Amino acid sequence: MNENEMSVSRRIIQYANELDGVSRERRRDFHRYPEMAWYEMRTSAIIAGILTGLGYEVLTGRQVCLEGARVGLPTEEQLREHAQRALEQGAPAEFLTEDMKEGYTGVIGILRCGEGPVVGLRFDIDALGLMEDETLKHRPYAEGFYSRNSGWMHGCGHDGHAAIGLGTAEVLMKIRDELHGTVKLIFQPGEEGAKGARAIVAHGHLDDVDYFVGTHVAPSGGPDDGDVTPGTWGSLASSRYDVYFHGQTAHAGGFPEKGRSAIVAAANAVLNLTAIPRHSEGITRVNVGTIRGGTGRNVIPDEAMIQMEVRGGTTDIIRYMDGEARRVCQAAAQLNGCTCEMVSQGTSESQESDVDFLEWIAGIVEKDLPHLRISSVRNAQNWGSEDISLMMNRVQENGGKATYMRSVTAMASAQHTTAFDFDEKVLTEGIETFSVIVYELLREQPGRPI
Ligand SMILES: [Zn+2]
Secondary structure, eight states: OOTTTSOHHHHHHHHHHHTHHHHHHHHHHHHHSOOOTTOTHHHHHHHHHHHHHHTOEEEEGGGTSOTTOOOSOOOHHHHHHHHHHHHHTTOOTTTSOHHHHTTOOOEEEEEEESSSOEEEEEEEOOOEEOOOOOSTTSHHHHTTOSOSSTTEEOOSSHHHHHHHHHHHHHHHHHTGGGOOEEEEEEEESOTTTTOSHHHHHHTTTTTTOSEEEEEEEEETTSSOOSSEEOEEEOOOEEEEEEEEEEOBOEETTTOGGGOBOHHHHHHHHHHHHHTSOOOTTSOEEEEEEEEEEOSOTTEEOSEEEEEEEEEESSHHHHHHHHHHHHHHHHHHHHHTTOEEEEEEEEEEOOOBOOHHHHHHHHHHHHHHOTTSOBOSSSEEEOOSOOTHHHHHHHHHHTTOEEEEEEEEEOBSSOTTSTTOOBOTHHHHHHHHHHHHHHHHHHSSSOOOOO
16 A cells, blocks of 8 residues: 555554654653753753754744743743753753743744644653652663653653654655644743743633643552543632742841741741632632742841642632732731732633534544543543643633543653653553644545534
């Protein structure tokens, strides 16, 4: 059978399988050099290089994230130091732009194939602050692709997401003659801590998207009992702050009345954040994760800082939690004669996949990829927080369809743990899944879900 006689879905399966070795190598390369939010310079430069080589229209730097819309940034010095390290670790210099060195990471690849709808796919690319297991029972260590950036680790699978995105880009380019419309591959920085999506949405990249799909690797053996779970719902909306309390220093023995303790203000804030009344309409969460302050036992401390977050089951509930948290911190500062400054470290919204769209995807996967099984719960519940919600909500507000899938695979250890690793067969499966979805949405005479 030659290429023309073979169905497009068969070609997609063949191309994805031909890429299997390359996809595993890419994943391991990203795993070896993990980069946290806004440091994804090596990762972005490699992605930009590959997409450019394939013939994509490539956006990088300030073309991806709107200036002024990024939150949770490292210092300029930290970024400068890492840019040097990224080069030393093999970032292609011609694609490591000045913008990237300033922390404008993330890449968008666009493939225009004439008239038709716009399909947006999202792949997050950042790593976690985690010390990777360096024992021989951990495969990345035993096989030599463990993190060389000590203290950073791909412990959530975003190295795999990046590799799936690149493989999908290759397959779609090979079948471009079959497509009628536009594909946008969004390689998003800073998903951890919900930092990156906001700046991409603010730039307007989701405004013209008609169909939007993302995925996350998920463990087999749990509620996801297939290879693909085509939709998820209910991620908690979240809001995170670094809160700085400023007081007045004084000698604690000599002139205590002249001091204003920032630690006391912070302590009052911690207790009262925990006392925010629960909401009758849904889930709420609050946590103060770190606290620090002061300089010495006999000095009234003029500086204290907490890192806190609130979450809520709906956008209304997160507005309530966010408002209460701000009120409590300001009031605690005022109560103790201090001031307080709240620096946002990221937000996410709650999210719903479109049921007609995820059911359509289930049908496409069953038809075109019969070797993959759809999970019995097709629209599964999420408990984490995910800033893909911001992208989905923007698409849905404009009348588009969106879903956030799960790509199910065996895992060596839970996500966000030091011994996390996954079965790389999910890379080829993910590429197949994204490619058939795009093909069926943009083919001639599609049976689209709207
Ligand atoms: Zn993740």
